[in-house]
Amino acid sequence: MTPIRIAVVGAGPAGIYAADILKKATDRDVRIDLFEALPAPYGLVRYGVAPDHPRIKAIVNALREVLEAGVVRLFGNVRFGTDIWLDDLKRRYHAVIFATGATKDAPLQIEGVDLEGSFGAAEFVSWYDGHPDVSREWPLEAEQIAVLGNGNVALDVARVLAKHPEDLRPTEIPDNVLTSLEASPVTDVHVFGRRGPLGVKFTPLELRELGQLNDVDMILYDEDFDVDTDEEELKKNKQILVISRVLNQWRERKTGEASRRLHLHFWSRPVAITGDGKVESLRIERTRPTEDGGIEGTGEYRDLPMQAVYRAIGYYSSPLDQVPFDEVHGVVPNEGGRVVDRGERVPGLYATGWIKRGPVGLIGHTKSDAKETIENLLADEDTWWRPEDPREASIIELLQERGIDYTDVEGWIRLDAHERSLGNLQGRERIKVVPRDEMIAVSRGE
Numbered sequence: 001m002t003p004i005r006i007a008v009v010g011a012g013p014a015g016i017y018a019a020d021i022l023k024k025a026t027d028r029d030v031r032i033d034l035f036e037a038l039p040a041p042y043g044l045v046r047y048g049v050a051p052d053h054p055r056i057k058a059i060v061n062a063l064r065e066v067l068e069a070g071v072v073r074l075f076g077n078v079r080f081g082t083d084i085w086l087d088d089l090k091r092r093y094h095a096v097i098f099a100t101g102a103t104k105d106a107p108l109q110i111e112g113v114d115l116e117g118s119f120g121a122a123e124f125v126s127w128y129d130g131h132p133d134v135s136r137e138w139p140l141e142a143e144q145i146a147v148l149g150n151g152n153v154a155l156d157v158a159r160v161l162a163k164h165p166e167d168l169r170p171t172e173i174p175d176n177v178l179t180s181l182e183a184s185p186v187t188d189v190h191v192f193g194r195r196g197p198l199g200v201k202f203t204p205l206e207l208r209e210l211g212q213l214n215d216v217d218m219i220l221y222d223e224d225f226d227v228d229t230d231e232e233e234l235k236k237n238k239q240i241l242v243i244s245r246v247l248n249q250w251r252e253r254k255t256g257e258a259s260r261r262l263h264l265h266f267w268s269r270p271v272a273i274t275g276d277g278k279v280e281s282l283r284i285e286r287t288r289p290t291e292d293g294g295i296e297g298t299g300e301y302r303d304l305p306m307q308a309v310y311r312a313i314g315y316y317s318s319p320l321d322q323v324p325f326d327e328v329h330g331v332v333p334n335e336g337g338r339v340v341d342r343g344e345r346v347p348g349l350y351a352t353g354w355i356k357r358g359p360v361g362l363i364g365h366t367k368s369d370a371k372e373t374i375e376n377l378l379a380d381e382d383t384w385w386r387p388e389d390p391r392e393a394s395i396i397e398l399l400q401e402r403g404i405d406y407t408d409v410e411g412w413i414r415l416d417a418h419e420r421s422l423g424n425l426q427g428r429e430r431i432k433v434v435p436r437d438e439m440i441a442v443s444r445g446e
């Protein structure tokens with residue numbers, strides 16, 4: 001039987017899990033090629049998880065096993081829609097799975113959002129994680145900083161901004177980031193949630209971590225806890241129950257001695273950022289709960305002096321060339337991972353991970369997502385593409401013809417070892433290579 005050839009676009013956890021699950025789901029000879037726009041794999045695990053979260057970064061070990069098992073061929077530094085197109089894949093594969101995730105910031109349409117000093121969290125995260133495509137410079141000039149949103153990204157951003165840099169030094173944080181953080185004059189980081197303390201999206205572990213920061217006081221405001229709590233409802237949600245306990249413990253803590261403060265504000269929705277050319281203050285409207293579990297504005301506005309605002313209100317996916325895109329939800333429209341266009345299935349096209357279901361859920365959730373997509377893909381053999389040139393070498397010839405310096409699994413092993421050895425010299429686990437051309441050169445052994 002001729003092998004089944006599947007292309008996966010995106011080598012983050014979603015793409016790598018999909019490849020692994022596909023290989024294990026059938027006895028047939030499946031050949032999987034994994035295309036990745038960056039020279040290194042692992043997507044948001046490498047470029048989204050905060051450097052002081054080594055526990056989550058350890059997911060890399062499982063992903064690495066898949067790459068090294070010879071299950072897939074990796075083609076890094078190859079961008080879909082720039083270096084290769086859908087027609088190239090149709091000629092060579094039976095189907096493609098898009099696993100390109102969500103790496104941009106969701107838009108926030110409020111006055112002043114484009115002022116200097118107003119930043120998207122996704123970009124800041126890319127900066128502190130050493131993403132090769134963002135500027136290496138980051139202006140950290142504010143003493144008072146607002147972080148908008150009550151998800152785990154908001155907590156990551158607030159923590160990195162408030163934490164004393166010496167406590168980040170042992171991590172794999174890039175040197176230039178550490179140097180900038182060392183010069184930051186920040187004294188107060190304010191996190192704003194538009195719902196109440198029980199309507200947060202962050203998780204207990206990530207919240208608790210804030211309370212353990214060295215020389216940083218947690219500041220809470222009694223007015224945010226005035227709303228009556230339905231104790232029975234609260235008991236039904238373990239995570240929220242724990243969060244409620246942690247927040248209430250912090251309310252009792254003695255504060256006032258730390259040199260930095262991290263404030264958690266609830267019932268506060270951002271309505272405008274104001275300033276003369278650059279951020280000078282944030283205007284919030286106080287909110288209150290509605291009968292149906294939502295929130296509404298109270299008409300009470302407050303202007304709070306801030307010199308920087310970070311928007312951590314969710315991620316958003318990028319559209320893919322010649323692939324349907326749902327602008328409202330920021331996903332590729334699909335039914336169980338089968339891509340659909342105005343209700344009609346598009347043969348050969350599949351999606352998994354955040355591009356499939358939106359930017360929610362932890363990394364592990366991506367596995368069940370991939371399982372569904374793979375089951376559907378395998379059931380669809382009748383509608384797969386019929387590749388004209390299914391030779392193994394065909395894609396390599398194409399990339400060479402186009403002069404694309406692609407990287408592969410061996411290259412990644414080389415870059416990984418190089419980064420670890422750089423880290424070793426300073427007693428750190430790893431020092432990331434940041435410039436794209438240097439990543440490529442090390443990977444390709446040049």
Ligand code: NAP
Nearest residue numbers: 149150151152153154194201312313314315359360361362
């Ligand atoms: P998220 O969990 O969806 O949180 C987004 C937050 O932004 C919510 O509090 C939301 O409030 C708020 N928001 C949305 N639109 C807003 C607006 N117009 N004005 C004010 N607030 C607004 O998204 P995320 O933080 O980007 O995280 C994405 C996923 O990655 C999550 O599943 C998260 O758990 C995961 N993640 C995990 C970790 C970790 O495990 N350590 C770290 C980072 C990310 P509403 O609830 O009112 O909509």
